[in-house]
Amino acid sequence: MKHALRATVAAAAAALLVPLTGITADATPQSFGPDGGVAGAAWTAAQDGAQEFPNVAIEWDVPITMSDGTVLKGNVYRPADASGRAVDVPTPTVVNMTPYTKLVSNVADSAFAIPGLGDALVNLFRSINLTGTPITGFGELLNSVGNGQLRNFSVDRSLIKSGYTQIVVDVRGTGFSQGAWDMLRQREQQDTVEVIDWAAAQPWSTGNVGMSGLSYSAINQVQAAEKRPAALKAIFPVVPGSDLVNDVLAPGGGFGFNFIPLWLSAINGLKWLPDLAAIAQGKFDFNWLQDRAADPYTYLDVLMSAYTTTDMANLDPRVRDMLNDLSVARQGWLGDPSQIRAATFVVGGWHDLFTYSETKIYNELPLAPGTQKQLLMGNGYHATSGAEAGRPGLPPRLDVLQRAWFDKHLKGIDNGIDSYGPVTLRQQGGGWITQNGFGSSAPVSEAARYRRMYLSAQASGTSNGLYDGSLTAEANGDLARLSVAPGLTTLCSNDAAQATAGVLSLIDMCAKDSRISETNALTFTSAPVLEATTVSGPIAVRLNTVQDAEDGYWTVTVNDVAPDGTSTVLTSGQVMASLREVDDANSARSENGDYTDPRLFTSLDKQLPVVPGEATTLDIPLSGTEAVLQPGHRLRVDVFAGNFPKGLPILPMLLDTGLRPQHVQLDPNRPSFVNIPVRGNTGW
Secondary structure, three states: OHHHHHHHHHHHHHHHOHHHOOOOOOOOOOOOOOOOHHHHHHHHHHHHOOOOOOEEEEEEEEEEEOOOOOEEEEEEEEEEOOOOOEOOOOEEEEEEEEOOOHHHHHHHHHHHHOOOHHHHHHHHHHHOOOOOOOOHHHHHHHHHHHHHHHHHHOOOHHHHHOOOEEEEEEOOOOOOOOOOOOOOOHHHHHHHHHHHHHHHHOOOEEEEEEEEEEOHHHHHHHHHHHOOOOOEEEEEEEOOOOEHHHHHHOHHHOEOOOHHHHHHHHHHHHOOOOOHHHHHOOOOOHHHHHHHHHOOOOOHHHHHHHOOOOOHHHOOHHHHHHOOOOOHHHHHHEOOHHHOOOEEEEEEEOOOOOHHHHHHHHHHOOOOEOOOEEEEEEOOOHHHOOOOOOOOOOOOOHHHHHHHHHHHHHHOOOOOHHHOOOEEEEOEOOOEEEEOOOHHHOOOOOOOEEEEEEEEOOOOOOOOOOEEEEEEOOOOOOOEEEEEOOOOHHHOOHHHHHHOOOHHHOOOOOOOOOOOHHHHOEEEEOOOOOOOEEEEEEEEEEEEEEEOOOOOEEEEEEEEEOOOOOEEEEEEEEEEHHHOOEOHHHOEEOOOOOEEEOOEOOOHHHOOOOOOOOEEEEEEEEEEEEEEEOOOOEEEEEEEOOEOOOEEOOHHHHHHHOOOOEEEEEOOOOOOEEEEEEEOOOOO
16 A cells, blocks of 8 residues: 555656756756756655555654763654554664753644644744734744754655654754763764764664754764765755854854853753653663763863953863864864765754854855755844745745755656756845756856955945945055944844844844944945846955054954945855955965955964054955845945944953954955945946
8 A cells, every 4th residue: 555655646746847858967057047947846745645555653862872972862752653653664764962951842843733733833933924014033933943944853744754764863962862061072073973974874764864964063974974884865954153252153254142152051951851751661861860960061161261261271172172183172163064965954054153154155055056965045044944845936935945855866767856956046136946056066158257445534424334335446546544332232233133033123123224234334235236236256355454452353344235234144254353364275266366265263372463553454254145236226335343142252362352343444455345246337
């Protein structure tokens, strides 16, 4: 019966794909639009239709022993027959490694597995449209939950019933697993490889393994794939990072003051939740308790040292290791996607916590576009990934894309996913598009042309900022010192929303319009563009600065300014003046030699002196973006002397700034400019 049902589903999907004759592994990319066309409809039908197996069987807290004797605990979800008994048919296996305790995953899964209620909630969340209200962000959050984000975070019962086994494992030192939390470093990476090998060797596994999960679990996927375990064939990381220091821990040296304390507190709190079922059965794991007592609050003491120690000499060595690119800990947090050979589908967002890395991961993968690697970038935040999906012209839901990706690479089903994308982007200020590449991977026909736009003291007449300057297409002879002091207007900013994983974006105000934060910023605004103008790729800003103290903390944003004055952040970047040294070997430049992606070392061992009163040139990397300036819109660069609460330098470096005013020194001999990648007749 089950094999007949499988054949029926396969035949239905094949029938839907009949008009797509010629779809093969080497098909030309971009055969479909962002919604996948007829193939996208078939993928959705496969995910939402009747599945091969009627039930899911769960084996709770399965012990998985690591090579050092530490025992991790995992829940194993297998397809089951009508009686609820796990089937004896070997299936591909999908692994999810989580630090948030698999108990949370189970609660989320159980709530949506209630017959009738789960489907009703998912459909309700998908249908909510709060566009035009003050809470559009809240609607986007609910949409993302309904569009597959929750299934990617926990488990996907539809996927399991279609013939997959899913395993959710607590990483060491969290949940019910033994050990000390290693926070995405070398030992945890080795654990993941060992879990993959264990899963592939189980009698219920075909030996083909994939990985799923978002955020931390997505980073874990990328790290594991770099190790190339033989059984790992495909990964589907949603909002992953790869350069974790420059992504979120301390980008440019501005420590992640907003996000990191809340995140550390959440994981350290959850890891103390005991296994109540084991206690009730008299099987409590006392090794677990001993490990928690030995490591009660991982890295929270490091955070305390960072903001209570006034001089570098007495700083906790672990803080120094975090900000030293030669340390073992730092090397564990710096990925190398060029080592990956497993098929990889990266899902990100232009305002995600890890935006800096997401397009880089895709571009560094040495895999065939479409057939082996895909990139999907939305216009959301960490908590709202996948919000725009499932309707005509929009990408398929995340659970649908993940199922299609795994069906192809773990089961060998020729479903046309090869011809999706390979790069599917939500243009800020526009709609969804597909391309053959992005940034450094874009072919000549899609590549934007980099050009300088110079910061000028001439008033633009468009800003209520601390100083209203201009962006000029040609070099100007302006000589001026423009001053900005640290302030708190960045509490109401897109960066603050980004650093709260999107929580501050749920209400439309600060995240959608920078005019409040700009009241304490130097603003430089261009003339309006004559026609729709595309901004596509990473962006770099060069500032000629003067500090009044021994250090300075600079933040820049690039914005789209509408005719009504609304100033929307497209991308941002930040740097401590003393951590300005650029890693040229890993940086990119445009044809004229200007940086397009100046990769900073962000390393204390490479600190450069800052002499008060003397000019200091900074090259600031901004995350890549895809945007459209509509006719009449303008480009703006905002310059801030700080970025609280997204970033706050560790106390010794903060004291070096003296919280004193900082200056942009406009000088034709040392011009300040943005190197912007554009397509279209700007009229500039």
